[in-house]
Amino acid sequence: MANFWENKTLSELTQNEWEQLCDGCAKCCLHKVEDEDTGIIYGTNIVCQYLNTETCQCGNYTERSILVPECVTLKNDNLEQVYFMPSTCSYRLLAEGKPLPQWHPLVTGHKDSVHDSGHSIRGKVISELEADDIMHHLTGEWE
Ligand code: SF4
Numbered sequence: 001m002a003n004f005w006e007n008k009t010l011s012e013l014t015q016n017e018w019e020q021l022c023d024g025c026a027k028c029c030l031h032k033v034e035d036e037d038t039g040i041i042y043g044t045n046i047v048c049q050y051l052n053t054e055t056c057q058c059g060n061y062t063e064r065s066i067l068v069p070e071c072v073t074l075k076n077d078n079l080e081q082v083y084f085m086p087s088t089c090s091y092r093l094l095a096e097g098k099p100l101p102q103w104h105p106l107v108t109g110h111k112d113s114v115h116d117s118g119h120s121i122r123g124k125v126i127s128e129l130e131a132d133d134i135m136h137h138l139t140g141e142w143e
């Protein structure tokens, strides 16, 4: 029998399946900068102050959209927002008709595989509360 993420569209997922699909990478909690002249978006290594950078979990998940208005709560009814997610984001991959990567916790059966494989932000970021000028923290074009 095929796995749920292989035989359903995003809009067909149950709430539980939707939550399971998140790989826990926390890349969506990184700050981004748009070049006003070119429209190009650059990633940074600065992360939202509410993120626990060890667990990669939001420290205030239920109130996140109130505390951080630009925090995107992806749902079935705002799927167009998925293209602002990083290219490895599970929701974006499925929206683009791509498979989940081999390191995804649903594929490996281990929740830490996203960290062990180096695909989460763990150990690579600085809190917005500690960072200096954001232009010193650019990591390249956002993909
Ligand atoms: S980028 Fe996507 S898969 Fe990664 S934590 Fe954010 S919502 Fe989950």
Ligand code: SF4
Pocket: 028, 029, 030, 048, 049, 050, 051, 052, 057, 058, 059, 060, 061, 064, 065, 067, 068, 071, 072
């Ligand atoms: S409020 Fe939570 S989910 Fe939103 S960007 Fe900050 S840490 Fe991430």
